[in-house]
Structure formats: C-alpha cells, structure tokens
Amino acid sequence: MVNKIFFFLVIIGVPLSVAGSLLHWSQILMFGVYCLTIVSLAAYMGRATESLAVISGPRIGGLLNATFGNAVELIISIFALREGLIEIVLASLTGSVLGNLLLVAGLSFFVGGLKFKRQKFNVYDARHNSGLLMFGVIVAFVIPEVFSMDMSDAEAISLSTGISIILIVLYLAALFFKLVTHRGVYQHVSNQEGSDAGGKHVHEEPEWSRKKAMIVLALSTAAVAYVSESLVHTFETVGDTFGWSELFIGVIIVAIVGNAAEHASAIIMAYKNKMDVAVEIAVGSTLQVAMFVAPLLVLISLFFPVQMPLVFTLPELVTMVTAVLLMIVISNDGETNWFEGATLLAAYLIMGIGFYLL
Amino acid sequence: MVNKIFFFLVIIGVPLSVAGSLLHWSQILMFGVYCLTIVSLAAYMGRATESLAVISGPRIGGLLNATFGNAVELIISIFALREGLIEIVLASLTGSVLGNLLLVAGLSFFVGGLKFKRQKFNVYDARHNSGLLMFGVIVAFVIPEVFSMDMSDAEAISLSTGISIILIVLYLAALFFKLVTHRGVYQHVSNQEGSDAGGKHVHEEPEWSRKKAMIVLALSTAAVAYVSESLVHTFETVGDTFGWSELFIGVIIVAIVGNAAEHASAIIMAYKNKMDVAVEIAVGSTLQVAMFVAPLLVLISLFFPVQMPLVFTLPELVTMVTAVLLMIVISNDGETNWFEGATLLAAYLIMGIGFYLL
C-alpha cells in the first residue's frame, strides 16, 4: 500500500519537478512538489539500501546504512553549502537531530505504547547510545561553541576541522566495535525478551536482488540530487510568503522532508513491538547525523568558498543538548511506554514553537 | 503534639494577623506573625486534602493533591502577581523547586539515613520522576531563557504561554498515566521491599469526615489568602531592614514558609523508612511547582496588567538545572543513605549563600 503510493508519487513527482524547474512555475507550488518527490525517492533509497544490507551481511550492511542512511540530507546540504547557505545547513542538521531524537522516537514510543503497556529494548544498546549521544552532541558541539567565542574565524575553522576528523574516526570505531569486536557480546539480554528480537536478522530475505537494488539506489540518488538543488532555490520565496524564518525552514521543514521515510519505518517497528529496531532507527540516525553527516559537511565545506565551522546558534545548541539529556534519562532503563513518548513529543513541540517565533 | 502546636498557632495567629494589618503594627513583627500563621494554616490544608484524598480514592485524591498541594504558594503568588511583583514570584518558584529538591529531600535522606544504613524506594518511580524533572525544569525552563534573548517581549510571552499549556497538559497526562493507564504496573518492585510499602494505601482511614475536611479546607484556604496578601506587603520593609534582596526573600524565605508543612511530613516519613512517600512528597512537589503552579501563574498573569514570561534570571535557572541534575544522579538507583542527603543539603547551602550575597 505505502509502496504503491510512493511509486505513484515518484512517477508523477520527478517529471513534474523537471518541468516545473525548467518552466519556472510558482515556487510555492514547486516547494510542495519537490518535498513530496524527495520523500518518495527517499523511500526507494531506503528499500534499496536495506536490500543491499541484507545481501552483504551485517558488517558491510552497517557501513552501507551509515553511508546512505542520511544520503538525502547530505545531498541537500551539499547543494546548500555550495550556495553559501551555512545557516540553513546548520539548522537542518539541528532539525535532523531534534526530529530523530524527539519526533521519531517520541511517535514510536507513543504509538507503540498505545498497544503495549511496557516495551523493552536492549539496555546495553541504550547505554552505548547514551555515551555516544553525550560525546557526539554535548562534547563535540558545545566545545567549539564556547571556544570559538575567543577565537579568530581561522582558528574556529581549524578547531572544527580537528573535531570533525575525531568525530568521524570515533563513528567508524563505533561501527567496528558494534559489527566486529563486540558483535553479539551484549545480545543475551535481547534474547531473554523473546526469540523474535534475538533472531531477527537470521531469516531475512532481501526485497530486491543486488543488481536491481544498485540500479534503484543509483537512479533515486541522482534524482534526489537533482530535485534537492531545485528545492534549495525555493527557500527564500517560501520563507517570505509564509513568514517563516530560514531557521524554521531548516530546523522543521527540511528535517521532516529529509527524514520522512525513517519516521514511517520507526513507527511501524514500534507498533510491531520491535523496539530494538525502532530505537536503532531514531537514535542511530541521530548519531549518524551528529558524528558523520555534520563533520563530513564541515570537511566538504573546506573546498567551497564559504567554510562552515561546527558552531551552531545558541538556540540550536541548547535544544540539541536538552533533547539529548532528555533522551538519555528516558531511554537509559531500556523500557518505554506511551507517556515517555508523549514527553518527547511535548519537548519537540516546545522547540518547534520556539523556532517558529524566533 | 505537632497538631496541637499548629492549633494553638492558628487560634492566636489569625486574629493577630487581622488586628496587625488593620492597626498597622510594625511590619517586621507582622512578617513573623504572617509566616507562622501561614505555616500552621498550611498544615490544616494538608490534613484536609489528605482526608479528602483518602475518601475519594487514589484517582480523585491525586487530582486533589495536585490542586491543593501547593495551594498556599499559588495564593501568595497570585497576590504578588497582581502587584506586578514578577521577580518575587519567579524567585519563589525557584525557591520551591530548590527547597523541595534539595532541602526537603536532603533532610529526609539524611535523617532517614541516620537510622537506616540503606533505604530503598521504587526505582521505576525514580526513573519516571527523572524524566519529568528533565522535561519540566531543564527543557521547559532553559528553552524560553535562551530563545527569549533574541525575541521581543510579546514573542517571549507567546512562547511562555505555549510552553505553559504544554506543561500543564503533560502534567495532567502524567497523572492519567500514573493513576489510570499504568496504575500498579510498576508496583511489584515495591512489594519485594516489604509488604508495608506495597499495601500502604489499603488500610488507610481518613482523619476527618468528608464534610469536616471540606469545611476546614475552605476556611483555611480563605484565611491563607487573607494573610498572604498582608504578607506580600511586608516584603519591601523586611528586605530593607535585614539587607535581604527581593531575590533572597523569594528564593529562601517565601519558599520555606510556603512548604513548611511538606518539609515536616517528608522527614517523618523518611524516619519511618517510608521512602516512597518521602520521595513522592519532595520530588512530586517539585514537579507540581514546575509543571503546574509555574505555568498556571504564567497563564493567570495574562489577565493582569503585567504579564509574567517563563524567563528566570540566570542564577535562578542555573541553580534549578544543577539541582535537577544532582537529584537525577543521586536518586536514579532507587536507594538513599545519609551521605546522599548530606550532598543535597550541601548543594542547598551553596545556593543559599549565593542568593544571600547576590
């Protein structure tokens, strides 16, 4: 059903996007078309990546997910960086962190909690993720913010570059830890919760063959790249028309568009009581943005005219820090319920109002 | 014994308060009279509420406690708001949070810990409370502080209003979670600790009949309202005389007066090794102030000439945030001892010195 809708949207959306950008149709209209097209293309990228991951086994699959999981966001951001729209890029990174951590996880916990009184997930993963969230968001984002106050721009870029390299290295080390040295070491807890969670990867069949998946991935990535570039050019008009600030567009709109596919699958997993997967999508995606996409964009920006330091605005930083602290406290026991989901959603709502009014 | 003292204080205090405010006696003297009278009236309100809660069962009882638990504070604050004394209201809210979280809990843990080597309470409640503290104090108070820096006053009021509504809704959702959907779900841990904690509500008898309780509640609430209004008018003189800042009066003095009854009962519960109740009073009361009283006052202030945004001073905010973090780390294991109590008291002392010197 959902797949059919996305198929329909892609078939209609891609030609419309091409036509609209060539024929200079209303930017407000095209903004909507671009957003829907990207959401549906992202769904194809997700399915292709998933198939390749199943075929390649968990190690290469993990790397593939790490690379293509936030590919849409990465592509949109590179086009925005090339235009020098640093504020929008930082805002959309913030939006991704907040969206995954509060909106995706919040909806998953809430919807899952409406069906099940108590839902459990691997408590070791929760603690491992807490440490990474604390490192990737709080240590690595707060320090350049504070230190750059007393620095020249060149020093701030040096610091950001150093931090970015460390973030990416530690992110790869985390994959190595999870997929190689400590694969299965912390698994027995999951097994106690039911054989379903423990054996979830054993019988999995890829949706598509390797060849089909690679073709779909290549085509949809190219299409996303094309549409994303067009999308970036509509921001100014859209902001002026609706009275939205660049910050609000970046934090809320781009983030929701870029992560829509993940939102859907996390909630479906929670509804099936597969909380390990739902949490992995929400928190794993946050970590990917904070420890891989963001630092990669900093490094890529070194080759563009305007360099991007890893320095967020104070509202962006404070919302990410409080979101991380809230998630750590809520997830650290390896259990969720509807009220914990509601708490995360309430936090997202507060931040959304704040960014809207800013 | 204690009840007799409060009876005596009410019998003497209320007429003295009326006489003093009509005859314009020394404001310093009357400040003391008002404080003692309010403390003893609060004890009556507490007993009446408790009786009604026992009679009405836990659901309505929880709501009653939620409404009347911080009624004194609410009444004093409304009178102060009407006078435009926003700084004092925010300071007294801060003082309530700090007083409950550090002084009440600290004394309870310390006094209980002198008698018992290790005291336990429901670890699920501890985690639930940690999430709410993180949300109610850190997310909901830090965000308006930071965002309002770049906002007009009108926008700051809009943001505060939005956050206040979300806080109250989530507070009610928390009651619904605790009293309806998840009532008893997390109870088995308490049961393991001894049948006393598990069955603590079963054999309880109300102290007063429904009729007597309602009359006492109505009369003492009216009396508190009357005395509170007089109390607010003495702040300026008292501050000038003793060299206390409005901040110190609000954070330390008003908070202790407004919460004296709760302090006493929490410590008595800890001494009886009923840590579940002691923690519920201390942390529950903090959450009530942060998620119900504070936002309600913001909403009420919309009808007064001077509106109150949910924006504390930086020292107020930082003390609340650090107090919450300290409490979360200390309480998260569901165990206490005298040293944890001493740590909380030491934190209160540091903050008290800070506000005194400010």
Added chain:
Amino acid sequence: MVNKIFFFLVIIGVPLSVAGSLLHWSQILMFGVYCLTIVSLAAYMGRATESLAVISGPRIGGLLNATFGNAVELIISIFALREGLIEIVLASLTGSVLGNLLLVAGLSFFVGGLKFKRQKFNVYDARHNSGLLMFGVIVAFVIPEVFSMDMSDAEAISLSTGISIILIVLYLAALFFKLVTHRGVYQHVSNQEGSDAGGKHVHEEPEWSRKKAMIVLALSTAAVAYVSESLVHTFETVGDTFGWSELFIGVIIVAIVGNAAEHASAIIMAYKNKMDVAVEIAVGSTLQVAMFVAPLLVLISLFFPVQMPLVFTLPELVTMVTAVLLMIVISNDGETNWFEGATLLAAYLIMGIGFYLL
C-alpha cells in the same frame, strides 16, 4: 624496571635541577629536567604513601592518600599562587580534572579493553562517584561562575570561601562515609566478580617499613617543593618559545607532569583487570582535586596578596562539565570496554586541540 628508571631519574634529576637553577641554564632545557624530576619524585611519594597506607590500615590510609595523593599538584600550585599566577593555578586544576577523568580513565579503559572484552567494577562505587562528580564539579563550580557575574570581587571571594569550606567538609564526610559508617556495606557486588577484588586488601604487605616510608616521603616532598618552585619560573619562557598559551601549559603540560605517576598505575591496574582500583585512581583523584585541592587553594590564597576565587574561565568550566557528564553516562553501569576508553580519549583530544588553539 620502572622503579629503576625512576631511581635513575631522581639520582640524576635532583642535582641537575639544583645546578641548573643556580647556574641559570637554558630555561627550555631546565623545563624538561624539572618535569622529569618531578614525575620520578612523585613516583617515590606515591610508593611511600602506599606503604604508610598499608601499615596504618584503610581508615588512616585513606586519609593519607587524600592528603598526599595530589601533594605535588598542591605544592606547585601554592608556589604559583604566591606569585599571583591565578590563571595558571585554575588552569592546572582544570587540567587535573580533565586529565584524570578523560586521559587516565580513557587509557585505562582502552588498554584494559584491548585485553578483556568486558571489564566490570563496583556499580555502587560508580554511582557514589557520579553523585560526587555532579556535586563537586557541576554544582560547586558552575554556581560561582554564574553568580559572580553580578557580584563585586569581594562578594565573589566570600562566595568562593563559603563554597570551599562546604566542599572540604563534604569531602571529609565522603571519607567518613566510605571508611567508617558504610565500610563494606556495598562490597558484596565486588565479591561476585571474583575473590580477588573482594579480598584485595587482606594479604597486602607494605613495600617499605614505616620509618623508611616516612623518610622517603619527607625527602621527596621537600625535593618536589624545591623543583616545583623552579619549574613555575620557566613557564613564561617556555610559553613564548613554543607559542603555547599559559592556559595550554596549565591545562595540558602541568596536569600531565603532576599526575604522571597516577596515570601509570591506573593503566597497569586496568591491564591486570583490577578495574575497581583503576577507576578509584582516576575518578578518586578527580574528586580529590575538585573537592579538596581546589578549595584548599582558595582558602590558602586568602593569606596571599592576590586572592583566588573559584571562578574558572568559560572554556575551562565547559570542558569540566562536559567531561563529568560524559564520565557519568559512561561509568554508571559499572562496565567498561575499549570503545568507552576511546570515547573518553577522543573527548580529551578535542579539548586539547581547543586549548592549544585558544
């Protein structure tokens, strides 16, 4: 082996230090000589303290460790204070906290984790330490920072004095808790991990007799004092030559020199899978610096011309706060692995780059 190297270094280093400071040799050269001499003298102080601790039993031994454990740092700092070098003292305190919490613990977890997949330590100690870290660093250091913004210098000194007294009293209370009232209360968990950890103090023999240990302690303390004074005078030249700021010298160089002996023994303990001891050295030393050395220096500075408030620079404070939060999240489960060590080291690296560029 290591002991022989230190013996050699002391035999060579002390005469060279005396000669160099009298004959005004190159300050850059002498900086290196002084550092190596202090490191090796510190090893002797450590062994003497350890022998005395074994002879005196755990209570007096704990007090001895508390007093002499950071004696080198204390002595260097007193000389720097006398010279009015407040910035360097605060920087070296920061460096001690960061070095112990991130570098020592990070290396221990990492090196130990290369040999053992999962290493455990007493989870009760971890939680006890978390509470103290939260109090000693976050409450006690953040509050004077924020409050002193709105205070006169005299008020800031009053606040710092008050906080310092409270910190020392609570530190002594923590020793009393650990060594007297709750000695062995939380031990059973350790016992489950193996009889080695549980009985680790039972069969221990002192390395030296009481007399020899006291003589070594007295001589090495005197020598450290002499060399430290010379070391402080080289900072300016060294900073100018290498382009290092006073902040970088204080935070990174002095901290590594002052704590080198501890670094070595923590890592050796981790490699032997004695994680209880490794964590005790790393976190215990942090707490000693934050709750005993730092406040003691504030109190000592009251007798010097320039008084030192407990007010760090913002970068110093933020690095300490984030380091504490990271350590709490990582250590709270009583387990470590190589990746947790790598995370701590990555955080240290980020902060080192920051201080270097500042």
